Amino acid sequence: MILTRGARITGAVLCAVLAAVVAGWIVRDLRAVGDVSVLLRYWAGYTDGWPKELPATLQADPVLLVVYVLALIAALRSSVAASTLVATGLVTLALRLPGVWTIGSTWMDGRFGDELRTRALIGTFVALAGGLALVVTGAAGRRQPLDAYDSDEPPPTRPGRGAGVTAFLALGTSGAVLIAWEIRQLFTLPDAIYPAWFIGGKALTLGLTATPPGWSSITLGVLCLVVAWTALFRAVHARPLGMIVAGFLLVSGGCGIARVLHNGWLEDFGGEPVEQQLSMGTSFLLALAGAAALLVLARRGFESADGRGEGYGGYGYPQGGAPGYGYPQGGAPGYGYPQSGGPGYGYPQADTPRQGFPRSGGGPGNPPPPASPPPGW
Numbered sequence: 001m002i003l004t005r006g007a008r009i010t011g012a013v014l015c016a017v018l019a020a021v022v023a024g025w026i027v028r029d030l031r032a033v034g035d036v037s038v039l040l041r042y043w044a045g046y047t048d049g050w051p052k053e054l055p056a057t058l059q060a061d062p063v064l065l066v067v068y069v070l071a072l073i074a075a076l077r078s079s080v081a082a083s084t085l086v087a088t089g090l091v092t093l094a095l096r097l098p099g100v101w102t103i104g105s106t107w108m109d110g111r112f113g114d115e116l117r118t119r120a121l122i123g124t125f126v127a128l129a130g131g132l133a134l135v136v137t138g139a140a141g142r143r144q145p146l147d148a149y150d151s152d153e154p155p156p157t158r159p160g161r162g163a164g165v166t167a168f169l170a171l172g173t174s175g176a177v178l179i180a181w182e183i184r185q186l187f188t189l190p191d192a193i194y195p196a197w198f199i200g201g202k203a204l205t206l207g208l209t210a211t212p213p214g215w216s217s218i219t220l221g222v223l224c225l226v227v228a229w230t231a232l233f234r235a236v237h238a239r240p241l242g243m244i245v246a247g248f249l250l251v252s253g254g255c256g257i258a259r260v261l262h263n264g265w266l267e268d269f270g271g272e273p274v275e276q277q278l279s280m281g282t283s284f285l286l287a288l289a290g291a292a293a294l295l296v297l298a299r300r301g302f303e304s305a306d307g308r309g310e311g312y313g314g315y316g317y318p319q320g321g322a323p324g325y326g327y328p329q330g331g332a333p334g335y336g337y338p339q340s341g342g343p344g345y346g347y348p349q350a351d352t353p354r355q356g357f358p359r360s361g362g363g364p365g366n367p368p369p370p371a372s373p374p375p376g377w
Contacts, residue, residue, distance in 0.1 A: 007141020019068035056208035087241035089134030099124035107202035175224025249290030256283025
């Protein structure tokens with residue numbers, strides 16, 4: 001399946017709008033805080049040196065900004081543009097949905113002004129509409145190419161076998177760990193805090209556009225498991241969605257490592273409680289898993305013009321050892337560019353006479369090409 005030009009342009013415009021919304025809130029926080037380092041410390045989760053005015057964003061917002069910019073570029077140029085738009089839209093819907101009820105809640109009164117909350121609510125609905133539009137554009141803007149020359153764009157690419165297994169191990173482990181920690185929260189958090197951990201509440205200090213921590217953690221864990229399973233079967237959408245998820249893992253784990261180093265917890269690692277040790281180890285795990293998954297999935301995958309992946313012949317670029325037409329493999333007969341030493345049509349070999357152009361000692365010319373390709377085309 002290929003993405004039509006109109007769908008590519010529409011997806012790029014939607015990504016630009018979503019990026020502008022996020023960038024606007026980041027600029028607002030920079031102006032309100034007045035110091036980039038203070039905002040970075042707040043995003044990383046440092047408990048000391050908080051800004052006097054509570055920022056509206058959290059560490060997920062700069063990650064979303066990068067995702068939107070990369071999705072915009074992919075929408076215009078990438079062979080997996082359709083999957084990228086759908087993945088970006090789903091992540092946007094998942095992370096922006098809680099804003100529908102958190103921004104207008106009474107426990108937000110006094111933390112942010114009414115005008116700012118109104119702007120945040122409008123921005124949330126714009127983000128949700130944009131995310132839904134991305135899903136529709138990526139899903140409905142695809143079509144099957146009529147033939148090998150119907151489109152100049154390369155076929156969608158799948159992750160290779162090694163990349164799929166690596167992503168399965170890295171993202172599957174991370175997803176299981178994230179969900180396990182949220183199950184643990186059920187027994188450790190007080191009853192008054194536990195609901196707010198997922199849906200927001202007065203007990204939490206939450207940014208205006210930020211997602212509740214429990215909600216974002218569960219969402220990230222579920223997405224990790226979904227990508228891990230589909231990457232094992234080398235699905236086309238596993239590359240763009242897996243890269244988005246890996247980016248969030250890398251930033252989350254990196255911020256956790258920064259907190260560990262900032263607080264000096266590694267200096268007495270053996271003396272810390274077991275649960276604290278596991279928490280610190282989780283930060284390193286998420287960072288490494290995110291980096292590994294991002295590295296293997298960012299590499300160009302195997303072209304899959306016919307939807308079956310590598311090892312199958314297709315239009316334009318058949319895989320090694322598989323028969324195809326357009327660019328036949330060495331030793332395989334084809335039409336258009338014959339192999340050395342074998343008969344073909346188009347450009348005769350040095351010692352092969354061509355009809356209409358006799359050579360010394362020549363014989364009959366090449367027969368005309370068949371009216372239709374042989375079975376298997």
